[in-house]
Amino acid sequence: MVGPDGALPLPWLAGPLAHALRTQQGHALLVHGPQGIGQFELALSLAQSWLCEQRTGDQACGHCASCHLVQARSHPDLLVLLPEALSEALGWSTDDTASDKASKAKPSKELKVEAIRAAVLFAQTTSARGRGKVVLVHPAERMNMISSNTLLKTLEEPPGAARFILSCGAPQDLLPTIRSRCQAVPLALPDAEVARQWLASHQVAQPEVLLAAAGGQPLEALAWSKDGLDAVTWTRLPRQLAAGEAGTLATWPLPRLLDAMHKLCHDAMCVACDAPPRYYPPAALPKAGSVAALNAWSKELGTVLRHAEHPWSGPLMVESLVLKARNALAPRAN
Ligand SMILES: [Zn+2]
Known part of the structure; x- marks a missing residue:
């Protein structure tokens, strides 16, 4: 997401974000591309830009009350749906996931239908800060058939001012009817030199080697480096x-x-x-x-x-x- 200084932590997303904001139509977007290049971050930056209360052009300012709420992960008009197994890794754990952990149940890798139903209800309620509501679903391919059909109904008949962003590493795994309801926002591998510099700034030694190892996906390369590879x-x-x-x-x-x-x-x-x-x-x-x-x-x-x-x-x-x-x-x- 856009930081308080107005910059994106993943510099290669600036172009795709500006392009998506400029060309966005309709109420549902599908951000798709390889896993380790920041689909979730792009989706979050889109949501932040729509909800921002002091936008500069199309883009989020990074320092208004709404941007602060997004950064603090507590914006009342933004719902981020993640599988339990992922929410902690991305720092979006909620009290619910903490209590799941206490019960020692293995965190689910799926987006459960209960969560999708809750999102549908969320989308139907009035916006708290008056800029509409945003539901972010990541990764969308983790919806099973029941979850997908539940979301599909809402995408077909969207409630008022709600917008949906699905981010996805494998769009071919989504229901074709879901794909056809969304405007595609393709995300390509970043320029190798930009990614290399970014990895170097995160203290990765010989970043070009790990970047190639990760197939050009810098977030993947950084995760490996943090794991000691x-x-x-x-x-x-x-x-x-x-x-x-x-x-x-x-x-x-x-x-x-x-x-x-x-x-x-x-x-x-x-x-x-x-x-x-x-x-x-x-x-x-x-x-x-x-x-x-x-x-x-x-x-x-x-x-x-x-x-x-x-x-x-x-x-x-x-x-x-x-x-x-x-x-x-x-x-x-x-
Ligand atoms: Zn703002």
């Missing part, structure tokens, strides 16, 4: 796997390990086809394995990924994955 570890990974060494990989969350392996498989294929790699520095990659072996590895990884949420036996799983990586990366015999 650095450029040196990432650069070492291909040769470590080619040598069949698990090392510290056993401590990684399984989805991250699978992601790193998928990217390595992709880059090894690129090398085998004389194309430039995307995620790892070229010098970090071992000599090309056989395309057939890499293809088979890619399929195996896909199968494991579909079950990655299951409670596997950790160390054995990692051992087997590392062995498969070593075999796939073995240099060609001829």
